[in-house]
Amino acid sequence: MAALVRENSRFLPPQMADKLTFPARFASMRAMKDNMPETLTISLSLADETATRALGRRLAPLLALGDFVALTGDLGAGKTALARAIIQARYGAGGEDEDVPSPTFTLIQTYETPDLLITHADLYRLDEPEDLRELGLGEALDEGTVLMEWPDRMGVAPANRLDIVLSLEGAPAATARVARLTAHGPSWVRRLNALKL
Ligand SMILES: Nc1ncnc2c1ncn2[C@@H]1O[C@H](COP(=O)(O)OP(=O)(O)OP(=O)(O)O)[C@@H](O)[C@H]1O
Numbered sequence: 648m649a650a651l652v653r654e655n656s657r658f659l660p661p662q663m664a665d666k667l668t669f670p671a672r673f674a675s676m677r678a679m680k681d682n683m684p685e686t687l688t689i690s691l692s693l694a695d696e697t698a699t700r701a702l703g704r705r706l707a708p709l710l711a712l713g714d715f716v717a718l719t720g721d722l723g724a725g726k727t728a729l730a731r732a733i734i735q736a737r738y739g740a741g742g743e744d745e746d747v748p749s750p751t752f753t754l755i756q757t758y759e760t761p762d763l764l765i766t767h768a769d770l771y772r773l774d775e776p777e778d779l780r781e782l783g784l785g786e787a788l789d790e791g792t793v794l795m796e797w798p799d800r801m802g803v804a805p806a807n808r809l810d811i812v813l814s815l816e817g818a819p820a821a822t823a824r825v826a827r828l829t830a831h832g833p834s835w836v837r838r839l840n841a842l843k844l
């Protein structure tokens with residue numbers, strides 16, 4: 648995974664921090680503590696599906712009860728591929744044998760991974776927003792983590808969440824993708840910032 652860009656982090660890169668005088672460094676550290684940013688965005692280049700799966704394995708251990716992850720991007724961008732890698736990683740060793748089909752037609756699939764219930768949703772075919780209630784997504788968040796493709800169909804999203812936008816790069820048949828991860832809220836900002844990608 649190359650080309651890591653921390654776009655709006657207030658954490659200074661080490662080379663810049665070294666150039667600051669001591670009081671300035673102290674002030675910036677205090678600002679860092681007092682004004683934890685509300686959002687943090689990281690962009691990653693993913694050369695192929697193996698890189699996408701590797702990202703999924705890195706993200707999987709971060710997930711906990713009540714987490715909402717929004718997966719956005721064009722058809723075929725790799726939202727399901729990334730969700731599959733996350734879910735399989737949560738099963739631990741041998742998890743790659745777990746069947747994780749796309750929820751395109753079922754709208755939701757649930758997975759009782761060893762430590763976390765994961766609901767994988769795809770709202771692309773959601774006809775009426777009222778049908779949302781029947782899917783039980785509120786309960787799914789109370790009981791575990793929700794990974795959601797096409798979250799824009801919902802019209803609203805939890806304030807605290809991780810947004811992942813996957814974009815196809817280059818020719819349509821090419822395997823390169825860019826993943827843009829945006830943490831919303833202090834809990835996700837802290838976790839994304841701590842992630843060494
Ligand atoms: N770098 C990559 N990351 C993920 N998938 C890739 C990559 N390169 C190629 N692919 C291929 O792209 C396709 C991604 O399909 P996937 O079902 O994950 O897309 P999706 O974003 O979930 O689409 P949809 O909106 O239809 O649900 C798969 O066929 C996968 O093999």
Ligand SMILES: [Mg+2]
Binds near residue numbers: 727749796
């Ligand atoms: Mg999909």
